[in-house]
Amino acid sequence: MTQAMKLAGFPTPDEIRFSIQALVAEDDLEQAADIAEHGLSAYPESEGVLAISSLVAVVRQEWDQAVVLLERLIAMQGDNASEFTRNMYERALTCSGKSPSPSRQDPA
Numbered sequence: 235m236t237q238a239m240k241l242a243g244f245p246t247p248d249e250i251r252f253s254i255q256a257l258v259a260e261d262d263l264e265q266a267a268d269i270a271e272h273g274l275s276a277y278p279e280s281e282g283v284l285a286i287s288s289l290v291a292v293v294r295q296e297w298d299q300a301v302v303l304l305e306r307l308i309a310m311q312g313d314n315a316s317e318f319t320r321n322m323y324e325r326a327l328t329c330s331g332k333s334p335s336p337s338r339q340d341p342a
Contacts, residue, residue: 247273247280254286258293266290274303281310285319292322297330 245253250273257266270287277283288303304323308315327333 244276247277247283250277250280251282251286254290258290263290263294267294267296279310281307284310288322292326295329297326300326301330301332 250269254266254269254273257263257269267290270283270290273280273283274287284303284307288300288307291297291300291303301323304319304326307319308323311319
């Protein structure tokens with residue numbers, strides 16, 4: 235967590251998401267992952283925090299973590315899960331050495 239975040243008190247889910255986006259844009263993936271971890275601890279049911287955290291895991295090629303986070307996101311969003319999210323899930327499965335379901339069934 236950055237010093238500015240500590241001084242301002244714990245941020246909201248939107249502030250976490252924006253901070254992570256800025257850090258990724260600056261190619262500071264380690265700090266982005268650290269904030270994502272804190273955000274997930276504080277707001278485990280936040281779709282925004284979960285979505286950006288899963289993207290950080292994909293960018294860092296942390297495939298097993300990406301699979302877990304994307305499964306949670308798809309389960310949370312249900313039928314509203316986007317095609318992009320489903321594609322990232324399939325990519326993470328493949329890259330982690332697991333095979334995507336041929337029928338593209340959602341994770342259980």
